[in-house]
Amino acid sequence: MQLLQLIRKTQATLKLVALSLLSFTTMAQDIGDIVEHTGNSLILRADGENLQGSLGEDIVFKDGIETAQGRMKIQFLDETKLSLTEHTEVVIDEYYYDPNPSKSKMSMKFVSGTARFATGKLGLVPKENIEITTPTATIAVRGTDFTTTVDELGRSLVILLPETECTVDGDCSPSGSITVTNEGGTVTLEEAYQATMVSSISTPPVQPVTLENLSISAIDNMFIVSPPEEVEQAVEEQTTTADATSILDFTDLDFDALAEDFLAEDDLEFTELDVDLLDIDFLQDLLVTIEDIDLLTAGIESASSLDVKIVGTTSPGFDKTTFYNTFIDKGNGEILFYRDANGIISIRIPITQNATIETNTDNAPSRIVVNDGQSILIIINQRG
Numbered sequence: 001m002q003l004l005q006l007i008r009k010t011q012a013t014l015k016l017v018a019l020s021l022l023s024f025t026t027m028a029q030d031i032g033d034i035v036e037h038t039g040n041s042l043i044l045r046a047d048g049e050n051l052q053g054s055l056g057e058d059i060v061f062k063d064g065i066e067t068a069q070g071r072m073k074i075q076f077l078d079e080t081k082l083s084l085t086e087h088t089e090v091v092i093d094e095y096y097y098d099p100n101p102s103k104s105k106m107s108m109k110f111v112s113g114t115a116r117f118a119t120g121k122l123g124l125v126p127k128e129n130i131e132i133t134t135p136t137a138t139i140a141v142r143g144t145d146f147t148t149t150v151d152e153l154g155r156s157l158v159i160l161l162p163e164t165e166c167t168v169d170g171d172c173s174p175s176g177s178i179t180v181t182n183e184g185g186t187v188t189l190e191e192a193y194q195a196t197m198v199s200s201i202s203t204p205p206v207q208p209v210t211l212e213n214l215s216i217s218a219i220d221n222m223f224i225v226s227p228p229e230e231v232e233q234a235v236e237e238q239t240t241t242a243d244a245t246s247i248l249d250f251t252d253l254d255f256d257a258l259a260e261d262f263l264a265e266d267d268l269e270f271t272e273l274d275v276d277l278l279d280i281d282f283l284q285d286l287l288v289t290i291e292d293i294d295l296l297t298a299g300i301e302s303a304s305s306l307d308v309k310i311v312g313t314t315s316p317g318f319d320k321t322t323f324y325n326t327f328i329d330k331g332n333g334e335i336l337f338y339r340d341a342n343g344i345i346s347i348r349i350p351i352t353q354n355a356t357i358e359t360n361t362d363n364a365p366s367r368i369v370v371n372d373g374q375s376i377l378i379i380i381n382q383r384g
Contacts, residue, residue, distance in 0.1 A: 022290075031095045032059040032076035039070020039086070064091045067113070075160040078132075079120035080106065085220050088113025097124055114149040114159075114221050117141075127176075137182045137198040137205065140273055145175040146189070151224040155199050155233060156180075159380075161216060162192035180205045184381075197231050202360050202381045206234040308335070308351045312368035322359070322366035335370065 012293030016119055026317070034057045041053030044064035051057065052063070066089045071200050073084045076095065089111040097104045104125040106188060110132060119127055119141060132139040135154030139146070145161040177190035184204035187196050193211045209230040227235075308328070313319040315326040327336040328351070337357060339345040350356050355376035357368040362383055 025174055029060060030058040030077075031061055031092070032074050033057065034059065034072050035075045036073035037070070038072075040068040041070045041072055041084075042066045042068070053329045059092065061091060064089065064381075068254060076106075076120065078106075078122045078124040080125070081116075081118045081120075082108075083116040083118075085114040087221060088115055090115055095125075101126050102129070105129045107133070110134045110148050112150045112152065114147060114219065114223065116145070116147045116219070118145040134198070136203075137180050137203050137256065140179045140181065142177040142179065146178055147219050149219075149221065149223040155197065157195060157197050157223055157227055158189065159193060159195040159211065160189040160191065163209065166192065193372065195231055197227065197235050199235065200383065203383065204238070206231070206238050225318065268324075302321055309371050310335070312366060313337075321364065323364055324359075324366070324368065337368065345380060345382070347378065349376070 034055055037053055037055045043051040043053055043057065043059070045051065045060070046062035053070070059065070063073070065072070065084065067084045067086055071086060072084050077097070078086065082090065089107040091111060093109055094105050094107040106125045106129065106342055117132060120129065127141045127146055130141040132148065134150050134156040135146060136156050137158070139148065139158060147159050147161065149157040157315060158178070160174055160178055161173045162172035164172065172192045174190060174192040174194070179186055179188050180196050180198060182198055182205065183202045187205045187208055189196060189208050191210055193214050194208045194210050195211055196205045199206045211228050211230055214228070225281060236298065311324065313322045313324045313326055316328050318325045323339050323341045323351065324340045327338065329336060333351050334348050335351055337345070337347045339359070342361065345359070347357060349370065353376060354371040354374045356373035356377065357378045357380070359366045359380045359382065
């Protein structure tokens, strides 16, 4: 038996060496095989060919694998194993072996469904050169065994699995550690059955929680419709904390937005919509109202002639794409950007300043550039 295992490992190593010597124009080289298969599945080749998945079918570079009413397990040349449940889609982005292990690489994309990834034991592709991506996060492999569930919104649930199945009294050790990263931050999973949820590409992964009374066999696509209770509670706590803090991340703007009433009459020059014609004593105030409107109109015309360039939103006035109202305060030499959609955003900057405002929202992301935009960068992440 030991001799047979040695022969198999030697064959796999030789195949990897042969793969590294081939030109990258030959994309159909076998990099793994389907070693377990039930039900229906599909293999999508980069050249447009579609194959029905079956036991023993080769997996090649750039393959997309989709399971329907079926499951499969793929074993790669370095003995890395990828297990897919029903209705799961994975794309093999890169698999390259070099005699110098530091140059060997593996990367794949988990698109949807539930997949389990266990690194190989041959050590031919170093763990630090293995990268898994989802629609909302990147997983750097430091452990050997974990699962990822991706729902229809791209939210990613990542669970670090134990080295072996836990004992009855719950004693088990993790299979190493993994880091989960996106634009919002990074968390590290380093305990058996520790999990995190990543809701969007810019929302930080929730702080790791340890799942109780869970077994490896119980991890499947049910987590798409019903995530573990501990994870749902962590997501709720993160949302509550985020709502209780400011949604603005200011840079080089030293003012308290909450302490200033930007809607006060003296602060706004572009206020025609604020005139309530039904609340006017026409016998006494008609001439005053006409006079005020003339002053507002004059203010807008002179504002447009100021030496300031604003790109990305209507100026001055309301932009129905960015949902920003732009006001130019000539007296104070400032520009006010005001937005009231899923929360209020108020930003006031000098007319002479060079600034960029990036607003990331669920339905109306925008980028506003004032002058050359090079001095100040304001990034606002606002989710409904």
